[in-house]
Ligand SMILES: Cc1ncc(COP(=O)(O)O)c(C=O)c1O
């Protein structure tokens with residue numbers, strides 16, 4: 244059994260805060276703080292440019308990919324890190340469209356807007372008559388057809404936590420000749436993912452949420468080994484070149500997943516992420532899932548016993564990721580009042596208060612206490628103050 248009391252000690256958690264937003268930005272791993280200090284002093288400080296060789300900076304993108312691979316059921320050598328998730332979505336979609344003559348990209352209306360925006364931008368850049376079709380999440384299976392070229396989905400919905408059946412949808416799509424792209428932003432480190440067993444074609448994700456890599460931590464991309472040598476990178480930067488330091492005028496893709504690299508990697512963010520990934524040593528993802536479900540179920544039960552809030556997430560735990568949302572017409576103000584009481588979740592327009600459950604550092608007592616505080620705020624109406632209604636730029 245995974246020792247979650249031990250993993251909790253690996254994180255810096257501010258005194259008096261109950262942190263239910265690790266689904267958006269994970270907390271600081273103590274090891275990341277120490278590693279960053281060391282990387283700054285010993286590597287950047289002392290090695291300067293020689294760090295690319297001496298400290299192995301150039302190899303880290305794919306070395307980190309190999310550390311993420313077991314968390315998402317990917318084959319060794321099939322994942323690399325860098326850039327932002329939006330960029331990785333663009334790369335995966337461009338590569339997938341290049342593998343089919345079909346023009347339709349199918350996604351769902353609940354997908355994270357940046358994924359849809361990147362598709363819209365790519366369609367415009369290609370100017371080849373592609374079309375982005377979005378349907379309600381529950382209509383994806385029935386909308387699959389031989390007209391669809393690429394199915395691009397986020398496994399876990401950022402608002403409701405609703406989880407697609409990756410294995411079933413990948414199988415159904417591939418039976419119709421459709422290429423699949425899975426966005427694992429709300430899955431990696433939240434629940435077991437089985438990319439290889441599901442036969443997924445492409446996947447992307449970020450590392451600043453459940454993987455605790457820090458604000459702006461690099462994204463990752465997976466390409467199934469059966470496809471990677473045929474992939475023609477749309478973002479053909481020099482570090483995806485077969486021989487970056489030959490400085491050839493013409494692009495030739497690097498071997499395997501290396502071709503999905505673009506430009507200079509963020510070495511300080513890599514250092515933090517590498518240290519953050521140490522927390523996963525010895526964690527059984529099935530234990531993690533069981534603990535996440537137990538925490539979420541307890542929270543729902545405690546909130547529903549004390550308030551009349553309406554659950555905006557699937558009722559059945561297996562159909563959710565590791566987050567739970569409730570609807571409230573003044574959700575923004577309620578969330579600000581909660582944050583003022585030390586319970587940190589977030590708000591997603593138009594009316595959702597959203598809570599993430601992260602067994603690596605969250606206890607059942609905290610979840611119960613968070614529900615109690617939420618009930619007190621609603622019961623007293625203390626959320627209805629001008630300062631809680633004033634919107635900030637980032638919600
Ligand atoms: C599902 C999903 N896709 C894409 C993004 C965008 O990621 P980034 O800001 O790293 O480009 C996010 C989060 O911001 C997300 O949750």
Ligand SMILES: Nc1c(O)cccc1C(=O)C[C@H](N)C(=O)O
Nearest residue numbers: 266267268355401402428459637
């Ligand atoms: N990436 C974020 C950021 O730079 C600022 C604030 C929030 C985020 C997020 O990750 C949002 C997140 N994808 C969501 O699920 O809403």
